[in-house]
Amino acid sequence: MKRKTAFSLLAIAWLFSGCAGQAGYPLMCPEPDYADSGMWYVSDSDFHTDSAARHRADVFYILPTCVRDWTDSLGRLCHFADVRNPEHIAAMLPSNRLAEDIFGEHADFYSPYYRQITLDSWVSEESVDERFPYAMQDVSRAFDHYMTHWNDGRPFFIAGFSQGAKCVVELLKSLDEDEYSRMVAAYVIGYKVTEDDMRSPNVRPAQSAHDTGVTVCYNSVETPESISPGLAASEICINPLNWSCGPEPASVQDSVTVSADTLHHVLIVRGLDSGKYYHPSLRDLFRRGNYHLLELTLYSDALRKNIRTRLDAFHPCP
Secondary structure, eight states, X not given: OHXXXXXXHHHHHHHHHHHHSSSOSOOOOOOOOTTSGGGBOOOSSOTTSOGGGOOSXXXXXXXXXXXXXXXXXXXXXXXXXXXXXXXXHHHHHHHHXXXXXXXXXXSEEEOBOOOOBOGXXXXXXXXXXXXXXXXXXXXXXXXXXXXXXXXXXXXXXXXEETHHHHHHHHHHHHOOHHHXXXXXXXEEEXXXXXXXXXXXXXXXXXXXXXXXXXXXXXXXXXXXXXXXXXXXXXXXXXXXXXXXXXXXXXXXXXXXXXXXXXXXXXXXXXXXXXXXXXXXXXXXXXXXXXXXXXXXXXXXXXXXXXXXXXXXXXXXXX
């Protein structure tokens, strides 16, 4: 497939670049075989075997960063997750369960394990640029497997958070015409959509709660000074509480309001104690007042409802 070829060539280019430079070929565990059910998150409901119980659509979800740098049995430093390491899978499970609870109420939930780059990789833009193509190659192969074996021509959503959202942007741009025609919406949560990304005809910013074939994107901060450099600058932002791209505030709790900053394209959250959500161990990535870790939980009810709203607009119930 075209998508496989594109990402394979990208990874090969990095391989030869690494061998020729100082970085060298990255230390990685064997690539996942997506025909193996162990390479996928499986919920309590086995939707693959009972077609009568399936929802009207699917969601292909891509995990955020869940693993730090680690050393293998030979003491070598690894910058990629090992999808066959039980500890790494255990670290990914809470994120998958949360995402399934949000996105899987009205759609069948598919989420591959992939050799994501580690949390430590994100401290440097250069390390992300060098390592991410390998992780993206896994995601691309997983999506191709899903499309070939499980999609059956059905409507689908693509969703991801953080590193997973970066994958969503690249995957979205790679969809062919038929695939894009069946995509209800793409959720780029806790990452950015750049001017370059928007040159793709598949990247159309969401403007309301019910438009389809669109990209939802947002990042939440206390003030613009709290924006993470790695997540700036995004060209689009929509408030998932009122589905407006304008500055009109909306309440998520009695004392918490959220409004879109139309200059910086972020959500401004007022009423939270930023100190409570600041993690000094992550200070190299997220400044105080950055609510990156709340991007799913703070808006969970709104996102859950929106899956149904957009699906009804795309594929009305009979």
